Amino acid sequence: MRKLVVSEWLALDGVFDSNTMDQWFHPFESDERAAYIQEGVLTSDIFLFGRVTYEMLAPIWSQAKNNEMGIVDKMNSMAKYVVSSEPLNIPWENTTRLQGNLLEEVSRLKQEPGQDIRIAGSATLVHSLMPSGLIDEYRFLVHPILMGNGKRFFKEGKGASRLQLIHTETLSKGVVLLCYQPNKPDTPVNTL
Template sequence: MTNNESIKRKLITTTILTLDGVLQSPGTDKEDTTGNFSWGGWSVNYWDEVMANFMQNIMENPYDLLLGRRTYDIFASHWPHVKNDPVADSLNRARKYVVSQKDLKLEWQNSVTVTGDVVAEIKKLLEQDGPDLWVHGSGNLIQTLLANNLLHTMHIWTYPVLVGTGKRLFAEGTRAEGLKLVDCKIATTGVIIASYERAGDLKVGSFALENLPAEKRV
């Protein structure tokens, strides 16, 4: 989490993962087939009331969205066409900032492109008055936010599913650091919704005998 006193709003992520850390294509088999990924739709059969209530609670407050290009395209192909649904209404109403290497013509209402020096532009957004910025999916973007110490809270939904392959949220190159668990809920289907805040540098130690107090040695 950034300590910059000029920050006026938080950056919060909500990410759906398999137990082995994959976030690729949770909703349908057509979302993202990169690398011949064949397990698209792996999250569909686990939704329950606990998860619905959690999502409803976090979406009741005003928010803006910060999305990677692929996640934006997935959302934009679906949510504008969903009628009489409070989640759709909330997402359609929100202002959407889309991170891209080039300026884009965006059809989904209230959408603008974030390009150029993306980190600098995101910092400017955080320094403006406005609601918190939410990131859904967008694994590459989350890595950038982590590397630049910009995230405040991470909601990680871990499903009791193993797929063995696919894009992982915490891939090679993730910065080592500590996290603090601030909330945890368990769905009836076995999904664990854990909410973390960042806790600074990772602290390491050793259980080697020479490092234990004498009274704890066998």
């Protein structure tokens, strides 16, 4: 059975806006961070995207041919499922548009043998899956900068979701990896 892993890159205040990555993401580049990103892709065999994230990434990665960052060959060959009510305008090898019942489709993919299913970006998709109990893990790569404004991953009005911290790691330049699992109803909550 596969795990469904949400993998996000954020500024400390939750900004994950791709238009401002030159301010909150690129200045914190390091070999450690690159190795973490590479490992995440190499331990997955399905990407699940919302349409906006897919249409942002497809033109870049589908045209890369020199296995940049050690992940391009894997990204181009792995299955990609896109949740979209609209047709996809940008082709990317091994892409399928999910049009049926999202929860049933994701549950079916999780039941198949294989590596992790990875969601990157795609905040609207993640928010729609959170109440379903299908998400197994959240991995946040938090960068030490407060942007003050920009598109935030978590929006107001979504309600509380309790998470259990399962792993932390400090990378160079102050970047922190925070890994959480959703609290199961019978899991005691550690309150410090």
